[in-house]
Amino acid sequence: MRLEHWRSALKSPVGGVAATLLVAFAVLAVIAPIIWGDAAEETDPAALSLGSSPEHLLGTDALGRDIALRVLVATRFSLGLALLATSISVTIGIILGVLPAVLGRRAGRLVVAVVNLAVAFPALLLALFFAVVFGIGSHGAVLAIGAAGAPSFARLVQTNVASVSGRDYVSAARVAGVSRIRLVVRHLLPNIGEPLVVNATVMAGTALLAFAGLSFLGLGVQPPSYDWGRLLGEGLDRIYLNPAAALAPGVAVVLAGLAFTLMGEAIAQVVGIRTGIFRIPQRMPDPAAQAESGRDDDAVLVVEDLRVAFPSADGQTEPVDGVSLTIQRGETVGIVGESGSGKSLTALALAKLTPENAAVSATRLDFTGESLLGRSDAEVRRLLGTSLAMVFQDPMTSFNPSMRVGWQIAEVARALEGRGRREALDRAVDRLRKVHMPVPERRARQYPHEFSGGMRQRAMIGMGLMSTPALIIADEPTTALDVTVQRQVLRLLRDVQRDSGAAVVLISHDIAVVSQMCQRIVVMYAGRIVEELPVDRLASAAHPYTRALLGSVPDMTTDRERPLATIPGRPPDPVSRPTGCAFAPRCEFADAQCGDVPVLTAVGVEHQRAACWHPREEPLPVVADAEIGGRV
Amino acid sequence: MTTASAPLATTTPEAVGGHTRWARNPWVVFLIRRLARLLVSLAVLVTIAFLMIHLIPGDPVRAALGINAPADLVEARRESLGLNDPIVVQYVNYVQALFSGDMGVSMTSGVAVSETIGQRLPASASLAVCAFAVVMIVSIPLGLCMAVLTRGGRRRGAELGFTSTSAVVAAIPEFLLAVGLVFVFGVTLDWFPVAGREGASSYVLPVIALSIGPALLMARIVRVEALSVLGQDFVRTARAKRLPPWRVYFRHVFPNALTSTLTIGGLLLSAMIVGTVLVENVFAWPGMGMTIVQSILAKDYPLVQGIVLVYGVAVLLVNLVVDLMLAVVDPRSTIREA
Numbered sequence: 020m021r022l023e024h025w026r027s028a029l030k031s032p033v034g035g036v037a038a039t040l041l042v043a044f045a046v047l048a049v050i051a052p053i054i055w056g057d058a059a060e061e062t063d064p065a066a067l068s069l070g071s072s073p074e075h076l077l078g079t080d081a082l083g084r085d086i087a088l089r090v091l092v093a094t095r096f097s098l099g100l101a102l103l104a105t106s107i108s109v110t111i112g113i114i115l116g117v118l119p120a121v122l123g124r125r126a127g128r129l130v131v132a133v134v135n136l137a138v139a140f141p142a143l144l145l146a147l148f149f150a151v152v153f154g155i156g157s158h159g160a161v162l163a164i165g166a167a168g169a170p171s172f173a174r175l176v177q178t179n180v181a182s183v184s185g186r187d188y189v190s191a192a193r194v195a196g197v198s199r200i201r202l203v204v205r206h207l208l209p210n211i212g213e214p215l216v217v218n219a220t221v222m223a224g225t226a227l228l229a230f231a232g233l234s235f236l237g238l239g240v241q242p243p244s245y246d247w248g249r250l251l252g253e254g255l256d257r258i259y260l261n262p263a264a265a266l267a268p269g270v271a272v273v274l275a276g277l278a279f280t281l282m283g284e285a286i287a288q289v290v291g292i293r294t295g296i297f298r299i300p301q302r303m304p305d306p307a308a309q310a311e312s313g314r315d316d317d318a319v320l321v322v323e324d325l326r327v328a329f330p331s332a333d334g335q336t337e338p339v340d341g342v343s344l345t346i347q348r349g350e351t352v353g354i355v356g357e358s359g360s361g362k363s364l365t366a367l368a369l370a371k372l373t374p375e376n377a378a379v380s381a382t383r384l385d386f387t388g389e390s391l392l393g394r395s396d397a398e399v400r401r402l403l404g405t406s407l408a409m410v411f412q413d414p415m416t417s418f419n420p421s422m423r424v425g426w427q428i429a430e431v432a433r434a435l436e437g438r439g440r441r442e443a444l445d446r447a448v449d450r451l452r453k454v455h456m457p458v459p460e461r462r463a464r465q466y467p468h469e470f471s472g473g474m475r476q477r478a479m480i481g482m483g484l485m486s487t488p489a490l491i492i493a494d495e496p497t498t499a500l501d502v503t504v505q506r507q508v509l510r511l512l513r514d515v516q517r518d519s520g521a522a523v524v525l526i527s528h529d530i531a532v533v534s535q536m537c538q539r540i541v542v543m544y545a546g547r548i549v550e551e552l553p554v555d556r557l558a559s560a561a562h563p564y565t566r567a568l569l570g571s572v573p574d575m576t577t578d579r580e581r582p583l584a585t586i587p588g589r590p591p592d593p594v595s596r597p598t599g600c601a602f603a604p605r606c607e608f609a610d611a612q613c614g615d616v617p618v619l620t621a622v623g624v625e626h627q628r629a630a631c632w633h634p635r636e637e638p639l640p641v642v643a644d645a646e647i648g649g650r651v
Numbered sequence: 652m653t654t655a656s657a658p659l660a661t662t663t664p665e666a667v668g669g670h671t672r673w674a675r676n677p678w679v680v681f682l683i684r685r686l687a688r689l690l691v692s693l694a695v696l697v698t699i700a701f702l703m704i705h706l707i708p709g710d711p712v713r714a715a716l717g718i719n720a721p722a723d724l725v726e727a728r729r730e731s732l733g734l735n736d737p738i739v740v741q742y743v744n745y746v747q748a749l750f751s752g753d754m755g756v757s758m759t760s761g762v763a764v765s766e767t768i769g770q771r772l773p774a775s776a777s778l779a780v781c782a783f784a785v786v787m788i789v790s791i792p793l794g795l796c797m798a799v800l801t802r803g804g805r806r807r808g809a810e811l812g813f814t815s816t817s818a819v820v821a822a823i824p825e826f827l828l829a830v831g832l833v834f835v836f837g838v839t840l841d842w843f844p845v846a847g848r849e850g851a852s853s854y855v856l857p858v859i860a861l862s863i864g865p866a867l868l869m870a871r872i873v874r875v876e877a878l879s880v881l882g883q884d885f886v887r888t889a890r891a892k893r894l895p896p897w898r899v900y901f902r903h904v905f906p907n908a909l910t911s912t913l914t915i916g917g918l919l920l921s922a923m924i925v926g927t928v929l930v931e932n933v934f935a936w937p938g939m940g941m942t943i944v945q946s947i948l949a950k951d952y953p954l955v956q957g958i959v960l961v962y963g964v965a966v967l968l969v970n971l972v973v974d975l976m977l978a979v980v981d982p983r984s985t986i987r988e989a
């Protein structure tokens with residue numbers, strides 16, 4: 020434990036409070052018996068069992084002794100006994116804890132087994148047992164609480180020793196022939212000091228409370244000595260006459276116990292890692308813009324100026340920075356971009372599934388003609404529940420591991436349409452069959468871990484087919500799969516699209532995958548759409564980034580060091596995007612004009628738009644030849 | 652990975668038939684191992700309970716009867732307790748008697764220990780069970796609720812308030828809470844009885860005292876576990892299915908946070924069983940906790956021995972049940988362990 024750790028532990032509010040309390044208790048423990056020790060013993064036959072009065076602030080006990088003074092004086096005994104018990108626990112705990120490392124294999128295992136057996140029993144039960152063995156009274160109680168705390172500390176030491184004993188320096192020392200004892204003292208214990216100090220501190224608090232418990236039961240400190248627990252027990256008998264007699268020692272015990280516990284937590288927190296605290300500004304949609312926007316009955320999805328922001332260390336970042344998109348009924352659209360282009364987040368925002376800390380705004384978000392803006396969660400669920408299906412990237416993690424696959428699929432029909440168990444499950448089996456799942460009845464009863472990745476992805480698509488989706492959003496559905504399975508899944512998506520007539524938005528980093536499947540391609544870069552074009556116009560891509568994505572960079576051939584298929588440079592960090600065209604730092608054609616943000620404007624002949632000041636016009640022969648492996 | 656075999660369907664063709672089939676079933680292996688562990692623990696517990704009386708320095712009978720007791724009375728009592736036999740003979744007798752339900756006779760009252768325990772056990776058990784039920788009913792929804800409210804760093808104030816309050820309150824031992832409750836609800840408000848076990852209202856304060864700390868502790872665990880589950884992909888899938896929130900939380904989030912909830916729940920129940928000792932003594936609850944303290948003070952060792960044994964067995968049984976439930980909830984880790 021380094022010095023600066025202690026210092027920062029004391030600086031934290033919790034640590035500061037705990038340390039102040041501990042110092043106050045320590046001072047009391049030293050001076051209270053000296054100043055008030057005799058006064059607290061003084062009996063006053065004229066004032067037996069009184070309540071609070073000016074002479075006796077907290078009243079008197081059955082012999083007429085001042086309770087306030089007795090509580091103060093008891094500090095020394097209570098703390099002292101607790102610390103003594105703690106040191107016994109720590110000593111026995113360390114010995115039992117390092118024994119497995121010192122002893123041979125068999126003996127070591129025996130020690131571990133004994134400790135494991137002992138920690139299975141609550142400490143209080145052990146303390147009661149040892150209190151019987153060691154006898155009633157303060158000596159017995161110290162030994163009992165010390166012994167009762169030892170197993171859990173031993174276990175802690177064992178786990179920590181085990182975790183460091185595999186490290187290089189320990190192995191090195193072992194190879195160098197350092198004796199086992201020396202190994203423990205010089206190499207193991209010093210390296211597990213921090214958790215031991217933290218836990219010993221917390222344990223002191225526990226011991227203090229346990230001691231109060233034993234004394235309260237009459238098994239600890241015996242009269243005429245007294246500690247807080249004893250005072251509490253005596254006070255409880257007369258709680259109707261003078262509540263303070265029971266409450267004051269109780270408060271003292273709680274405060275002292277908390278002081279130790281909080282101190283331990285404060286140190287633990289300093290040693291551990293801190294998490295930042297961020298506030299999120301919420302953006303409200305502009306109602307005027309909403310009202311203005313017309314209806315587009317053919318579109319299944321219309322979004323305008325979609326923005327997604329996250330809180331960050333300095334203000335906020337906008338991974339999605341003003342995306343406008345229209346998906347027609349039955350259309351297949353691919354969204355392409357490198358990781359970090361904001362394409363997946365766009366998909367989540369369209370489906371209203373962004374993470375909790377994301378702030379989403381748009382001037383328009385219509386789904387099958389209904390605006391989703393400003394709707395309650397329940398309304399969004401109703402609107403999207405049966406008409407929007409999602410397929411996620413990682414089929415391994417996208418299913419609930421503790422629920423049978425069939426039930427997870429059937430759940431949609433049960434929860435949203437109120438179907439019965441049997442009916443929903445039958446439909447789920449049917450959908451599994453539709454996605455070419457072999458033996459769907461048996462598969463439906465299995466858990467996700469019994470499925471392969473491709474099967475899980477098919478099951479996910481089947482889940483989307485439980486109702487009649489108008490739109491299927493598939494976010495990198497094939498990335499986690501191997502090539503043959505990728506083809507199967509894409510083909511399935513295509514079949515599903517053809518049979519159901521649903522529109523499909525396919526999101527991928529791989530322009531080849533997208534061009535196999537989609538009619539229209541949307542290219543995203545740094546949170547914005549940089550180009551939109553029909554798939555048969557790919558060879559005439561106008562934006563330098565799209566052309567780079569297509570794996571052919573004809574105007575950059577001067578630089579032969581760089582492999583053709585990758586784009587030099589990295590996409591900008593959303594925190595520090597260049598002003599103007601975000602692609603400029605990686606673009607060969609960048610000039611002064613590119614310092615302004617280019618907007619999407621029509622280029623070429625039909626339905627092609629690019630956001631670039633200098634759109635390319637010459638065709639890309641390489642791409643035209645390859646035609647990205649043909650259609651699926 | 653095509654079809655990872657289900658834990659229940661691991662009977663490979665060559666293992667079918669004969670006892671090898673059983674020996675290969677991971678469930679059977681697990682059960683045998685777990686029961687063997689229980690038996691070892693029980694044997695150790697019985698041995699330690701037996702040894703207790705011999706570990707006490709000096710003559711336990713002399714200590715129990717007092718310094719002034721006549722020597723022949725002490726000797727007669729030693730004889731009747733069998734303390735003059737060789738220790739191995741005593742041990743065998745003790746274990747044999749235990750098997751027939753005989754835990755000896757109280758040194759102070761002369762009543763059979765098993766009879767006293769039979770009278771006192773229901774009071775303690777009902778207290779512990781009620782408190783545990785309260786802990787579960789309160790902590791799981793509370794923890795889930797806090798997780799949902801504070802996920803993704805939202806409502807830092809609520810989070811800070813919850814974690815610090817629960818940390819502070821959970822650090823107060825049950826008997827001090829009990830004293831506080833006696834003062835507030837018994838002395839000041841006079842709403843509930845503060846002593847004895849008569850009627851449902853007498854349960855209120857002891858159950859609250861016993862359950863507040865564990866409930867808050869448990870709620871913290873549930874919250875942390877649920878938070879980590881909330882961040883996982885399948886929760887997004889569940890949301891994408893547009894399930895109502897309660898269904899997402901109780902069907903998808905909670906079952907996946909169950910493992911540690913169960914583990915901690917078992918530890919808490921064990922601690923609460925023994926925690927009844929202190930609470931019973933605050934509320935003059937006529938259970939085993941009152942009895943064990945009285946008999947320790949009276950040095951009535953056979954009775955102490957018997958009650959320690961009952962508490963110990965209760966703890967071992969709780970651990971067994973928790974392990975079995977864990978195995979059912981998360982079969983894969985059970986197989987790994989076996």
Ligand code: SF4
Nearest residue numbers: 600603606613631632
């Ligand atoms: S706007 Fe300028 S920097 Fe951006 S892609 Fe076009 S030419 Fe390159």
